[in-house]
Amino acid sequence: MCGIISVVDRAGNRMDGSKIKKALSLMDERGSGEGAGYAAYGVYPEFADCYALHVFFDNIVETKSFVDDLLKIWGTIEHDEEIPTFEGPNLKKVHTPWRYFFRPDASLMSGTPSPEEDIVTYLVMKVNTSIPGALVYSSGKNIGVFKAAGWPEDVADFYRIQDYEGYIWLAHNRYPTNTKGWWGGAHPFNLLDWSVIHNGEITSYGTNRRYIESFGYRCTMFTDTEVVAYLVDLLARKHGLDEEMAVRALAPPFWDDIDAMPRKEKEMNLAIRLAYGSAMMNGPFAIVVANSEGICGFSDRIKLRPLIAAEKGDRLYISSEEAAIRCMEPELDRVWMPRAGEPVIGRVR
Amino acid sequence: MAVGSVPLRYRITIDRDRCMECGRCVENCPYGTFRWEGDRIVVDSRNCTACHRCIAMCPRDAISLAEYPCDYRSHPLWTRDAREAIYNQARSGKIILAGMGNVQPLPPIFDSLLLDACQVTNPSIDPLREPMELRTYIGKKPSKLEFSRTPDGDVDLRTELTPNLMLETPIMIGHMSYGAISLNAQLALAKGAHGAGTFLGTGEGGMHPAIFPYQDNMIVQVASGRFGVDVDYLNRGAAIEIKIGQGAKPGIGGHLPGEKVCADVSCTRMIPMGSDAISPAPHHDIYSIEDLAQLVRSLKEATEWKKPVFVKIAAVHNVAAIAAGIARSSADAVVVDGFRGGTGAAPKVFRDHVGIPIEAAISAVDQKLRNQGVRNEISVVASGGIRNAADVTKAIALGADAVYIGTAALVAMGCRVCGNCYRGLCPWGIATQRPDLVARLDPEKEGEHVANLIHAWTMEVSELMGAAGINAIESLRGNRDRLRGYLLDEGMLKVLDVKPVGA
Numbered sequence: 001m002c003g004i005i006s007v008v009d010r011a012g013n014r015m016d017g018s019k020i021k022k023a024l025s026l027m028d029e030r031g032s033g034e035g036a037g038y039a040a041y042g043v044y045p046e047f048a049d050c051y052a053l054h055v056f057f058d059n060i061v062e063t064k065s066f067v068d069d070l071l072k073i074w075g076t077i078e079h080d081e082e083i084p085t086f087e088g089p090n091l092k093k094v095h096t097p098w099r100y101f102f103r104p105d106a107s108l109m110s111g112t113p114s115p116e117e118d119i120v121t122y123l124v125m126k127v128n129t130s131i132p133g134a135l136v137y138s139s140g141k142n143i144g145v146f147k148a149a150g151w152p153e154d155v156a157d158f159y160r161i162q163d164y165e166g167y168i169w170l171a172h173n174r175y176p177t178n179t180k181g182w183w184g185g186a187h188p189f190n191l192l193d194w195s196v197i198h199n200g201e202i203t204s205y206g207t208n209r210r211y212i213e214s215f216g217y218r219c220t221m222f223t224d225t226e227v228v229a230y231l232v233d234l235l236a237r238k239h240g241l242d243e244e245m246a247v248r249a250l251a252p253p254f255w256d257d258i259d260a261m262p263r264k265e266k267e268m269n270l271a272i273r274l275a276y277g278s279a280m281m282n283g284p285f286a287i288v289v290a291n292s293e294g295i296c297g298f299s300d301r302i303k304l305r306p307l308i309a310a311e312k313g314d315r316l317y318i319s320s321e322e323a324a325i326r327c328m329e330p331e332l333d334r335v336w337m338p339r340a341g342e343p344v345i346g347r348v349r
Numbered sequence: 350m351a352v353g354s355v356p357l358r359y360r361i362t363i364d365r366d367r368c369m370e371c372g373r374c375v376e377n378c379p380y381g382t383f384r385w386e387g388d389r390i391v392v393d394s395r396n397c398t399a400c401h402r403c404i405a406m407c408p409r410d411a412i413s414l415a416e417y418p419c420d421y422r423s424h425p426l427w428t429r430d431a432r433e434a435i436y437n438q439a440r441s442g443k444i445i446l447a448g449m450g451n452v453q454p455l456p457p458i459f460d461s462l463l464l465d466a467c468q469v470t471n472p473s474i475d476p477l478r479e480p481m482e483l484r485t486y487i488g489k490k491p492s493k494l495e496f497s498r499t500p501d502g503d504v505d506l507r508t509e510l511t512p513n514l515m516l517e518t519p520i521m522i523g524h525m526s527y528g529a530i531s532l533n534a535q536l537a538l539a540k541g542a543h544g545a546g547t548f549l550g551t552g553e554g555g556m557h558p559a560i561f562p563y564q565d566n567m568i569v570q571v572a573s574g575r576f577g578v579d580v581d582y583l584n585r586g587a588a589i590e591i592k593i594g595q596g597a598k599p600g601i602g603g604h605l606p607g608e609k610v611c612a613d614v615s616c617t618r619m620i621p622m623g624s625d626a627i628s629p630a631p632h633h634d635i636y637s638i639e640d641l642a643q644l645v646r647s648l649k650e651a652t653e654w655k656k657p658v659f660v661k662i663a664a665v666h667n668v669a670a671i672a673a674g675i676a677r678s679s680a681d682a683v684v685v686d687g688f689r690g691g692t693g694a695a696p697k698v699f700r701d702h703v704g705i706p707i708e709a710a711i712s713a714v715d716q717k718l719r720n721q722g723v724r725n726e727i728s729v730v731a732s733g734g735i736r737n738a739a740d741v742t743k744a745i746a747l748g749a750d751a752v753y754i755g756t757a758a759l760v761a762m763g764c765r766v767c768g769n770c771y772r773g774l775c776p777w778g779i780a781t782q783r784p785d786l787v788a789r790l791d792p793e794k795e796g797e798h799v800a801n802l803i804h805a806w807t808m809e810v811s812e813l814m815g816a817a818g819i820n821a822i823e824s825l826r827g828n829r830d831r832l833r834g835y836l837l838d839e840g841m842l843k844v845l846d847v848k849p850v851g852a
């Protein structure tokens with residue numbers, strides 16, 4: 001179950017959230033009303049240089065000061081505010097979503113190649129593992145994740161998704177099967193620039209989690225998708241693999257195919273499986289990963305979950321259902337079904 | 350003699366109505382349980398080891414074997430075993446030897462771990478229709494890869510891979526030396542490993558020329574005695590293993606009695622005929638991890654850095670820390686051998702009381718290596734008491750890359766786990782050098798049995814993986830989420846890092 005839809009405007013033009021709300025709601029029967037969410041890139045142009053930290057607070061009074069203090073140790077809070085929400089009959093506020101626009105002090109973490117990002121990653125893990133009642137669920141620059149436990153249209157109305165504008169949108173409708181439906185468990189999952197939506201169950205979760213945790217990441221959201229966000233951060237940001245190589249690592253070709261490749265390619269694929277075997281994801285899944293430069297969708301190695309791609313002009317769509325894409329753009333230039341494990345990549349120019 | 354003799358263990362009876370007096374039992378029992386008295390076969394049950402050879406060979410099913418009912422005064426502490434061991438030692442004043450694995454009635458943890466299967470939301474995978482990948486590489490893996498792009502957009506891999514062993518199944522056969530087992534037995538294992546696309550160990554050293562055709566499937570061992578070790582031997586192996594310890598007898602060395610050192614064994618192991626071959630408990634050039642690292646590197650140097658080097662240790666209390674040290678010694682794999690590991694001969698007190706279970710050891714090692722960020726740099730091989738495909742699967746889910754089997758492979762060749770291997774009279778031609786007994790084992794046929802066993806287990810592992818929705822062994826490795834503990838205490842669940850059933 002679960003429904004995913006994403007769109008990138010390769011020219012970088014921004015789109016408001018009204019269409020994606022409609023598209024996601026079209027896939028209501030893929031969800032259970034226990035989680036839906038949206039992520040948009042380019043939503044905070046006025047604070048484009050700051051990390052936008054979205055935090056769920058169980059209790060503003062007692063918990064928020066701990067987060068404030070922690071952030072102040074590591075940098076400057078340029079601005080913070082409660083994320084505007086609008087309660088409806090179907091969606092009551094369980095947590096208070098808050099956003100900080102935060103500027104880390106790079107000098108506090110010298111000696112790493114990307115100190116700002118390492119500080120933010122550290123803060124996300126720190127808050128999520130040590131401050132009960134606070135959960136950072138979005139931490140990139142000029143990116144916002146908006147999610148809650150509810151139906152797609154209710155979550156969209158709760159945040160007034162139509163009022164935000166982004167050049168990349170991801171949206172997800174959840175049918176939780178392994179873990180409870182709760183706000184933190186809704187998709188998209190985000191860390192820094194990376195956001196992930198996912199339809200499926202990752203049977204290799206135990207392996208992936210223990211692998212990623214050995215690099216210092218801490219999984220706190222009790223769901224397999226979180227681990228995907230961290231894996232992508234590790235492979236793409238820390239190890240510097242490009243999208244294609246990262247997807248190769250997460251959903252590699254079968255040995256039979258590797259054996260049949262020309263020597264150089266064979267060696268490369270062998271190396272990827274040896275080095276990143278524990279990052280390989282198993283089980284049925286269709287995933288879209290985004291960063292500020294574009295989106296990348298791929299499915300599991302035997303395509304046990306649906307994934308469809310389409311193009312219209314500068315826009316590339318990836319979704320669980322063609323109908324959802326057509327709901328956003330009835331006239332498409334091209335619609336295709338990517339093969340198992342084959343990435344569909346849309347880069348912003 | 351005050352202690353007198355101990356009662357028999359087993360009673361052999363011949364059903365005289367069925368017996369046709371062919372005399373095969375007389376021929377087959379090397380322990381002399383049967384003998385002719387005139388035209389009648391008489392039985393001396395005291396000699397029986399319960400090896401089942403006579404039963405298997407009797408054309409009329411005329412022989413029956415039962416444990417001899419002998420009621421000592423019942424006592425929960427002073428069991429029959431405890432008392433008989435004392436009688437025997439009071440008489441002999443010696444260390445009691447024993448063969449095969451630990452006989453203490455300790456419950457195998459494997460049996461309290463249950464595997465997972467998919468239902469509805471997550472389809473199970475049918476290995477008959479979908480690819481199921483059990484291919485396993487043993488050796489060092491890079492912790493990250495570096496690529497570069499050529500100006501014309503081509504991608505080049507810049508990281509160099511170190512040599513790995515490629516296995517078509519995560520099941521290998523552990524080390525059993527020529528000497529401890531017969532040449533026919535070793536040949537059969539080699540044929541079996543070859544047939545199954547996997548590897549086996551030479552044991553303590555030396556490779557007999559008869560094994561040369563299978564050298565690409567052999568892992569050559571370097572034990573403290575250095576028997577049979579020269580550069581030719583090292584180069585013949587696909588990999589090299591340094592044996593520090595062994596699960597059946599942690600902390601002590603090896604001993605091959607002089608009687609087993611026939612001309613052939615003497616040649617193979619480079620020791621004088623008839624002399625005892627003693628591998629001391631420590632390697633006399635290894636007193637620290639640095640020393641071990643030196644040996645690892647000199648073996649690599651000797652073989653031009655073309656062979657992975659394994660280090661085998663017994664599972665003991667601080668096994669995780671030792672394994673982490675080994676990971677830093679340039680070794681490519683660490684073999685952890687649990688306290689149920691078999692042996693040709695060990696002091697009984699070691700076999701039954703020293704070491705820890707492989708399940709706990711593997712969990713601890715895997716976790717420690719992860720905590721230190723070096724899990725990728727070394728492969729982990731679990732051994733010691735792997736009885737079936739479920740044990741293999743569970744060992745991998747706990748964190749092993751592959752397993753070694755030992756006793757299971759011998760059982761596939763006929764071994765009845767009688768535990769008398771140290772006496773050199775193995776009725777199945779396995780743990781013996783007596784030519785007439787060795788001749789009982791047909792390497793061709795038994796090699797096929799060994800290969801069959803590995804194939805069968807490999808298929809079962811694929812089925813178990815498919816049921817769990819996993820189609821590559823990499824995704825099973827260390828995947829403790831796919832295990833649940835049943836009737837395990839909280840402490841054990843914590844060590845294994847698995848949830849209890851229902852959670």
Ligand code: SF4
Nearest residue numbers: 378397398400401403
């Ligand atoms: S030792 Fe083996 S062959 Fe001899 S009597 Fe006992 S079971 Fe039969």
Ligand code: SF4
Nearest residue numbers: 764765767768770775
């Ligand atoms: S190898 Fe032979 S002696 Fe040893 S336990 Fe097996 S049957 Fe008995």
